Amino acid sequence: MKAEFWQELWESEQTGFHEGQVNRMLLKYGELLNLKENSRVLLPLCGKTHDIFYFLGKGHHVIGVELYEPAITALFEALKVKPNISREGAFTLYRATNLTIYVGDFFTITKAELENIDAIYDRAALVALPEAMRRKYSEHLNAITNAASQLLICFEYEQSQMEGPPFSVSADMVTSYYGNSHKVELQARQLVMGGLKGLDEAVESVWLLNSLNSEKSVC
Ligand SMILES: C[S@@+](CC[C@H](N)C(=O)[O-])C[C@H]1O[C@@H](n2cnc3c(N)ncnc32)[C@H](O)[C@@H]1O
Known part of the structure; x- marks a missing residue:
């Protein structure tokens, strides 16, 4: 999935996600996620999601990464906040x-640029990527x-029934991406309301990935 693919989806308003x-x-x-006050929460491939509002509302610092700049302009408009752009x-x-968005390619961002991250929220990011990119992403x-x-x-879902994105990501896949670094726990699994495309x-499945790195664990 190249940058042009996402740009075209945004520009043709195919943004059902x-x-x-x-x-x-x-x-x-x-x-x-058991976040302490003022935690730094990373949302990779964030788009203009309102999930950012949830973490801001709880007093956390949100760090997002997104390719498509107009989505971030729209995000700040929805927040009614004037960003400082550099x-x-x-x-x-x-x-x-409490909000920092990096506009650019997630795969090139470094640990030094992001500084410390306390927790990650991934909705429609891992599933946005085809198999070959998902391991690299994780x-x-x-x-x-x-x-x-x-x-x-x-x-x-049955992957043969639809081309992604979103792609189907099974329990075995989640374990293979994160099983060595996290305790992988399924929290919920329920039918997508109204179906998916x-x-x-x-x-829809919800996973808590509890870091095996004691400094990054949520309990
Ligand atoms: C399926 S959307 C999900 C957006 C958001 N997480 C949400 O829940 O609405 C995937 C987003 O990832 C962005 N994206 C795709 N590849 C990216 C990359 N390599 N670096 C940064 N953003 C990327 C796309 O532009 C798109 O906004």
């Missing part, structure tokens, strides 16, 4: 109180965050 409200699974399971290395940074995510704990929301049998 954007929920326009806080994700219901985040509302139900977000507390499992260029740092390969990224354009949009900053406001390895990079672990490398830049010292394998921080995560709340991960995935879709599962015409598939009735699609399931």
Whole structure:
């Protein structure tokens, strides 16, 4: 999935992934991250998700990474906040109180640029990527965050019935990406309300990935 693919989806308004409200699974399971006050929470491939509002509302610092700059302009408009915009290395940074968005390619961001990350929230990021990119994504995510704990929301369906994205990510896949770095615990598994792109049998699964790195563990 190249940058042009996502740019075209955004420009042709094929953005069904954007929920326009806080994700219901985040509302139900977000507390499992057990975040201390002022935690630094990373949202990779963040788009203009309103899930950012959830973490800001709880007083955390949100760090997002997104390729498509107009989505970030729209995000700040929705927040009614004027960002401070600067260029740092390969990224354009949009900053406001408790919010930093790196506009650029997630796969090139470094640990030094991000600084310390306490937890990760991944909704529609891992599942946005084809199999060949998912392992690279999970390895990079672990490398830049010292394998921080995560709340991960995935879709599962019969992959032969639809081309992704979103791609189907099974329990075995989640374990293969994160089983060596995290304790992988399924929290919920339920049918996607209203189906997924015409598939009735699609399931949404919520995973708590508790870091095996004691400094990054949530309990
Ligand atoms: C399926 S959307 C999910 C957005 C958001 N997480 C949400 O829940 O609405 C995937 C997003 O990842 C962005 N993206 C894809 N590849 C990326 C990359 N390599 N670096 C940064 N962002 C990327 C796309 O532009 C798109 O906004």
